[in-house]
Amino acid sequence: xxxxxxxxxxxxxxxxxxxxxxxxxxxxxxxxxxxxxxxxxxxxxxxxxxxxxxxxxxxxxxxxxxxxxxxxxxxxxxxxxxxxxxxxxxxxxxxxxxxxxxxxxxxxxxxxxxxxxxxxxxxxxxxxxxxxxxxxxxxxxxxxxxxxxxxxxxxxxxxxxxxxxxxxxxxxxxxxxxxxxxxxxxxxx
Numbered sequence: 001x002x003x004x005x006x007x008x009x010x011x012x013x014x015x016x017x018x019x020x021x022x023x024x025x026x027x028x029x030x031x032x033x034x035x036x037x038x039x040x041x042x043x044x045x046x047x048x049x050x051x052x053x054x055x056x057x058x059x060x061x062x063x064x065x066x067x068x069x070x071x072x073x074x075x076x077x078x079x080x081x082x083x084x085x086x087x088x089x090x091x092x093x094x095x096x097x098x099x100x101x102x103x104x105x106x107x108x109x110x111x112x113x114x115x116x117x118x119x120x121x122x123x124x125x126x127x128x129x130x131x132x133x134x135x136x137x138x139x140x141x142x143x144x145x146x147x148x149x150x151x152x153x154x155x156x157x158x159x160x161x162x163x164x165x166x167x168x169x170x171x172x173x174x175x176x177x178x179x180x181x182x183x184x185x186x187x188x189x
Contacts, residue, residue, distance in 0.1 A: 001029055005050050005104055008076050012127050015120035023121060026110040032097035039095050045084035047105045051077050054101025055165065059173075060093040069174040071139075072098070072162060082132055098166065143176055151175050152185045 002024045009015060009023070027050065032038060038056075039045060049056065056073040058081065070093060073079035084091045085108060106114075114121045142151055152175060155162060163171055172182040 001052065001102075001104065002027065004052050004076055008050070008078075009124055013120045013124045015118075015124075019118045019120060022118065023114060026106045026114065027104040028106075030103045030105050032101045032103065034097060034100050036097045037094055038097070039081065039091055041092070041094065042090045044088045044108075045081040045091055046108045048078060048080045048085060048108070048111050049073070049095075050104045051075050051079060052102045052104060054103070055098040056101060056103075057096045057098045057170065058093055059096070067173060068176075069170065071135075072166070072170075072174070074161065074165075078128060082129075098170065148175065148177050148181055149185055149189070151177075152182070152189065156189070 005024070005027060006020055009020065015023075030038075030049075032054070038047075038049070051073050053075055056079050057069055058071045058073070058079065059067050059069045061067055071079075079095065081091050081093050081095065083089065088108075115125060142154060146154065155171070155175065162174070166174075168179050168182055168186075172179045175182065177185075
C-alpha cells in the first residue's frame, strides 16, 4: 500500500530506505466512500492525505450557500487544507471524496515530528510547499485574468483527466462557470 507513496517521495528527494520505512510507519490507511466528508469545519486540519486511488475535492461554502471548488486531488497527490494544517487555525474548507478513495494519512504531529529527524523529509516538504504555492498562484491568476474559454482550454491542456473523470457540474464549479456555460464551451471547442 505504501509503494505509490514511496515512489512519489523518491521521485522528489533522495532518501535512504531506512528513513523511508520510518516515514511509512507513520502513514495509516483510510478508505472513503463516494461523497464522504473527511474533515469538520471549525476544527484544525490534523491530517495530511496521500491519494493512492480515487479523488478528493477541497471546497468552501460562500455566505449564500454556494460551493466553490478550490482543488481536486487525484492519485499520487497529497492533500490537506494546508493553511489550517500549518497554522492550526480552524478549517474553513471541506474535503470530500468524489469517488470511492483509498488514502494514506499522517497526523499533523507525526508529520512535523518527521521534519525534525529526517532531513530529506524537510526537503520533500519544501518541495511540496513550493509546488502548492505555484499552483495556487497560477489558479488565482487564471480566475482573475482569463475568460471562461481560456480557463477551459488551459484545463484541457494541463489536466484533461479532470474533464474525463469529473461531472460537468464539478468541472464547471472548479472553473467558476455555470453548467450551461460549460456545455456551450464544450460544443465550441
